[in-house]
Amino acid sequence: MSIEKILSISGKPxxxxxxxxxRTGFVAESLVDGKKVTVGLRSNVSLLSEISVYTYEGxxxxxxxxxxxxxKEDNGPALxxxxxxxxxxxxxxxxxPEFDEDRVYASDIKKILSWYNMxxxxxxxSKDAPVAATAPAAEEVKAEE
Structure with a gap:
């Protein structure tokens, strides 16, 4: 899964x-229509890789x-x-199952499902574990031996 460079820009669909x-911001390309936009540093931008969902444990x-x-969907589209x-x-x-319904609203769920389908x-x-996350674990095992 490669969402490291995927952005959500406030005010833009x-x-x-x-x-x-x-120097003054960045250039981003829409995943929907492929158009490029320039975004200033003052815009509210979120990297998907930095977003978390509240659960009861954290x-x-x-x-x-x-x-x-x-x-759940076998790599297919969601609801x-x-x-x-x-x-x-x-x-x-x-x-x-462990999401905190007091802090995760229906609007958040809609956004997550919309992003997933996009x-x-x-x-x-994909349902496969990311390669970057599994490689360091293998190196740690070798270091312990």
Whole structure:
């Protein structure tokens, strides 16, 4: 799963891929239509790799939530984000049973499912563990021997 350079830009629909950093901001390309936009440093931008979802025990990375959805759907598309709130919460409870419903709102679930479906259509999410996360674990085992 490679969401390291995927951005959500406040006030702009969809997701964007970081293409180039400049002195005054950066250039991003829309995953929806491929158009490039320039974004200033004052814009509210979130990297998907830095977003977490509240659970009862703490927080879980968005990439882990995407992997759980991909596992449930066998790398297929998720439930539409346009379903009613009760159906969305029920679906999300199946994917992530420990999510904190007091701090994760229906609007958050809609956004997560919308993002997942966008990324899944581009082949950027899968149920497989990311390569970068498994490589250091293998090196630690060798170091202990």
């Amino acid at each position: 969809g997701l964007y891929e970081l293409k180039l950093q400049t 927080e879980i990375r968005l990439s882990e939530v995407f992997r759980a959805i991909a596992t 539409s984000h346009k379903e009613d709130n009760a159906k969305l919460e029920s679906y999300f409870r199946e994917v992530l 990324l899944q259509a581009k082949g950027l999410v």
